[in-house]
Every structure is written in C-alpha cells, then in structure tokens.
Amino acid sequence: GQNIDQPTEMTATEGAIVQINCTYQTSGFNGLFWYQQHAGEAPTFLSYNVLDGLEEKGRFSSFLSRSKGYSYLLLKELQMKDSASYLCAVLDSNYQLIWGAGTKLIIKP
Amino acid sequence: NAGVTQTPKFQVLKTGQSMTLQCAQDMNHEYMSWYRQDPGMGLRLIHYSVGAGITDQGEVPNGYNVSRSTTEDFPLRLLSAAPSQTSVYFCASSYSGTGDPNTGELFFGEGSRLTVL
Numbered sequence: 001g002q003n004i005d006q007p008t009e010m011t012a013t014e015g016a017i018v019q020i021n022c023t024y025q026t027s028g029f030n031g032l033f034w035y036q037q038h039a040g041e042a043p044t045f046l047s048y049n050v051l052d053g054l055e056e057k058g059r060f061s062s063f064l065s066r067s068k069g070y071s072y073l074l075l076k077e078l079q080m081k082d083s084a085s086y087l088c089a090v091l092d093s094n095y096q097l098i099w100g101a102g103t104k105l106i107i108k109p
Numbered sequence: 110n111a112g113v114t115q116t117p118k119f120q121v122l123k124t125g126q127s128m129t130l131q132c133a134q135d136m137n138h139e140y141m142s143w144y145r146q147d148p149g150m151g152l153r154l155i156h157y158s159v160g161a162g163i164t165d166q167g168e169v170p171n172g173y174n175v176s177r178s179t180t181e182d183f184p185l186r187l188l189s190a191a192p193s194q195t196s197v198y199f200c201a202s203s204y205s206g207t208g209d210p211n212t213g214e215l216f217f218g219e220g221s222r223l224t225v226l
Contacts, residue, residue: 004151035215042199042217043152087152096167097215099151 002026004100006088011106012078020073020086020103028093034062034073035087037102043087046073075105083107111135115200115218122190122225130185130221132200138216140203141183142167143175145196146220152199158183190225197222 005023012018024032031050035043049055049064049071061074075082088100113134122128134141142157154167158177172194174186183202187194200218 008149033215040220042219043215044217045214048214089151096154097152099153101149101151 002090002092002098004088004090004098006086006100006103008101009104009106011108012075014078014080014107014109016078017074017076018078018105020075020088020105022071022073022088022100024069024071024088024090024098024100026069026090026092026098029066030091030093030095032062032064032071033087033089033091033097034071035089037085037087039084046086078107080107080109113200113202113216113218115198115221117221118219119222120224122187122223124190124192124225126190128187128190130187130198130200130223132183132185132218133181134183134200134202134216135181136202136216137180138202138204139180141177142201142215143173143183143185144199144201145169146199147196155185155198187223190223192225195223195225 003025033048034046036046037043047062049062054063059076064071085102085104087102089097116131139160143155144152146152153169155173156175158164161177161180164175164177198221201215203215
C-alpha cells in the first residue's frame with residue numbers, strides 16, 4: 001500500500017526554527033508537495049520538490065531525498081501566523097496525489 | 110479573479126436526502142477535483158476531471174456523482190446522504206492533472222462543511 005507519515009502535532013516557540021518531517025512509501029514518485037492549511041480554511045501551496053536537495057523560499061525551505069523516501073519542511077523565524085497544519089503529498093507513478101494526514105504546528109509566544 | 114468558488118459553505122442534511130455541492134473556477138483550468146477531509150486522515154480524492162466531458166473516479170467515489178459539462182463548473186452530487194458522508198469537502202483545480210509543471214499548485218475552494226444526521 002501507499003503511505004505518507006507525518007507527526008500529528010508539533011509545538012515551537014515564536015522566533016525559533018522548526019522542522020516538519022515527512023516519509024513516504026508510494027508506487028513511483030513524480031514529486032512531493034507541501035501545503036499549509038489554517039484551521040477552517042483551504043490548503044494553500046507552499047512548495048514542490050521533484051529533485052533531491054533543498055529549495056528555499058523566504059522563511060520556508062523544503063528538502064527532498066528520493067533514495068530515503070524523505071522530505072522535511074523547515075520554517076525559520078517562526079511567527080504566530082505560522083500556526084497551522086502542514087500537509088505533505090506525493091505524486092505517484094499514476095500522477096495521483098497521495099496525502100499525509102498533516103502536522104498541526106502550534107506556535108507559543 | 111475569484112479563483113475557485115464553492116457553495117454552500119455549510120449544509121445539514123438528513124439521511125437519505127440528496128444535494129449538490131457547486132464548484133466553479135475562472136482560471137480556465139483543465140483539471141478539477143473533489144476531495145473530502147476527515148479528522149486524522151489525509152485528503153481523499155472522490156472524483157476528478159481532466160477536461161469538459163471527462164470524469165473519473167478517485168479513491169472514495171461511492172455515493173457521489175459528478176459531471177463536467179463546461180470547463181468552469183464541476184458539481185458534486187450526493188445521491189442519498191449517509192452519516193458517513195459527514196465531512197469537509199474541497200474542490201480544487203489546476204493547470205493539468207499534475208498541477209502546473211513548474212509549481213505543482215492545486216488551487217482549492219474554501220470548503221463545504223456537510224453534516225448528515
């Protein structure tokens with residue numbers, strides 16, 4: 001079966017750095033996505049990785065290792081507005097998205 | 110540019126009732142899809158469409174119908190509502206089935222929270 005694993009919940013302090021991990025076992029791989037979802041709202045796109053390595057976008061960075069079936073989302077200089085769920089999704093060999101259950105990130109002042 | 114518009118935002122149904130969730134996008138996207146989101150689970154694909162006149166089943170299609178008569182609209186019909194269909198439903202669209210080749214971005218509607226009693 002296909003599986004995406006993410007921690008259920010994480011807590012971090014405002015101004016700090018947090019790393020949210022995602023491991024996957026899927027039939028094929030055509031890219032990995034991270035989405036942010038604030039409570040009661042729609043998911044919004046953060047990043048897309050298809051090659052190994054780190055991609056940086058401002059305070060957010062996403063890393064991919066295809067050989068390890070592993071990705072992480074790194075959030076720097078945390079702000080209260082970063083409190084949200086972060087969804088990891090993998091595009092499989094049939095170009096279908098397989099979604100993780102999401103990681104709820106709680107930011108404390 | 111409204112993006113993806115879903116209606117209604119909230120709905121309460123009784124078991125056995127039918128209803129239609131509306132979804133419209135104004136970005137001329139070929140790909141549209143319906144997901145349901147339940148606590149503790151990842152988004153699950155119900156149905157999708159790669160263009161007008163073409164629809165296909167996703168992971169959890171039972172109890173739902175869709176049609177795609179125009180590029181813009183992709184309604185989801187619940188034929189006979191059951192309590193197991195209590196969920197938050199999201200419509201999403203993208204440039205292609207894989208999303209934009211450069212960004213892989215899915216554009217989501219605001220969601221429709223459905224309760225079936």
